[in-house]
Amino acid sequence: MLLGLSLVVAFVETTSPVWVVVPADRDTLSLEGARAMSRALEKTGRQAPVMAGFPAASCLQLAAKAQADCLAPQVRSTQLVFVSAVGIRERVALTAWVPAPDGRVLEEAGDKGAANDLDGIATAVTARLAATIAGVEARRAGVEPVIGTLVEGTAPTERPPRSRILEVVGFSVAGVGLVAGGVLGLVGAGQAQRVNTLMPGQASYSQAMLLEQQANGMLTAGLVTALGGAVFAILSGVLWLVLP
Numbered sequence: 001m002l003l004g005l006s007l008v009v010a011f012v013e014t015t016s017p018v019w020v021v022v023p024a025d026r027d028t029l030s031l032e033g034a035r036a037m038s039r040a041l042e043k044t045g046r047q048a049p050v051m052a053g054f055p056a057a058s059c060l061q062l063a064a065k066a067q068a069d070c071l072a073p074q075v076r077s078t079q080l081v082f083v084s085a086v087g088i089r090e091r092v093a094l095t096a097w098v099p100a101p102d103g104r105v106l107e108e109a110g111d112k113g114a115a116n117d118l119d120g121i122a123t124a125v126t127a128r129l130a131a132t133i134a135g136v137e138a139r140r141a142g143v144e145p146v147i148g149t150l151v152e153g154t155a156p157t158e159r160p161p162r163s164r165i166l167e168v169v170g171f172s173v174a175g176v177g178l179v180a181g182g183v184l185g186l187v188g189a190g191q192a193q194r195v196n197t198l199m200p201g202q203a204s205y206s207q208a209m210l211l212e213q214q215a216n217g218m219l220t221a222g223l224v225t226a227l228g229g230a231v232f233a234i235l236s237g238v239l240w241l242v243l244p
Helices: 002-014 028-043 064-077 115-128 130-140 143-154 165-196 205-242
Strands: 020-023 080-088 091-099 105-114
Touching: 020 028, 028 080, 028 091, 028 115, 064 080, 091 115, 091 130, 105 115, 105 130, 115 130, 165 205
Parallel strands: 020 080
Antiparallel strands: 080 091, 091 105
16 A cells, blocks of 8 residues: 555656545545546546545644644645535535645635536536646746746846937037028128128129129028028937937
């Protein structure tokens, strides 16, 4: 008997997912319920041997606190499901629970139905425990720590402030352009005023035309330069406001 238990424990530890189904009570109906639960678990692709003499069963005979202390070391090495069934006339109430790592009840589910539909009842109970069973398997396989590491690694962190060098250069160019445009405009305006105040005989016609062209060129250059500076200022402002 001990050799059989050792083989089962070794089998459980080396194969996953495997659940040992333990009748919580020693009556025939609980054993039948455990077998039905085993078949329901096997339908989900798991292996679920029924072990009526598994050492964990004796823990259930102890007081509540002592039960947890007794079950804890066994839960750490074996995935367990406890099953209890109670017959009421021609109906059966089946309850199953999964112990937590500390030996306490992690999740409990139950259902009832006709006595000749024990497999259907066990299937319904298994479905209700599906999330808990999957969670236990994930923790045993080490999935949760990996997920935790991934979450920590991908958690949003405060990014350093973006460099505003592009906007600063744009504002600088804009300032130079506006100043240069203003200077050229003033020079051109002065040149135009000089042309307009020429008296007859002060300059030849060709000289007057040359002065007028120079004035117009200065005014045009000042206007274009100032407009260019304004465009740089607008673009830099937009970049400053839009980009994070």
